[in-house]
Amino acid sequence: MEYQKGFEYPGYFSQCYTVYTGSAADTTSNKKFSITLQTDFDPTSKDDNPFASFPTAIETTYFWIGGNLSQRDEFDFWPIDLITLIASIFLVIILQNMLIAFMGGVYAIAQTKSRQTLLRHRRL
Numbered sequence: 001m002e003y004q005k006g007f008e009y010p011g012y013f014s015q016c017y018t019v020y021t022g023s024a025a026d027t028t029s030n031k032k033f034s035i036t037l038q039t040d041f042d043p044t045s046k047d048d049n050p051f052a053s054f055p056t057a058i059e060t061t062y063f064w065i066g067g068n069l070s071q072r073d074e075f076d077f078w079p080i081d082l083i084t085l086i087a088s089i090f091l092v093i094i095l096q097n098m099l100i101a102f103m104g105g106v107y108a109i110a111q112t113k114s115r116q117t118l119l120r121h122r123r124l
Contacts (some may be wrong), residue, residue, distance in 0.1 A: 064088050 020037040042048045050060040060068075064087065 061087060061091065061121060 018039045020035075022035050023034055025031065026033070026035045044052055046052045046056050051057045064084070
């Protein structure tokens, strides 16, 4: 049986590696060094890929609200960009609806209590 390559196996799709090159100088001997740094990204590690396990994926999705889209740019895979966009939109809509429902419930409770207070003061 052949398995589909997808989100369950993040190592199967390509990643964007960042390479930094430059030069450094030793101030005591005035020697110049050529330096090349490349990212070392392990898609199966929770430290590098917050989507490697379900609990960290939920936490990372929560932090999308604040604009922290960590590690999304490490993958060169268009479905990740699509899911990020869709999830960000739905996450905001769901949270706004929860806020509206909460405020509607608070308003209804305040209205009931004010009506009870009004009737209590009329009686006096």
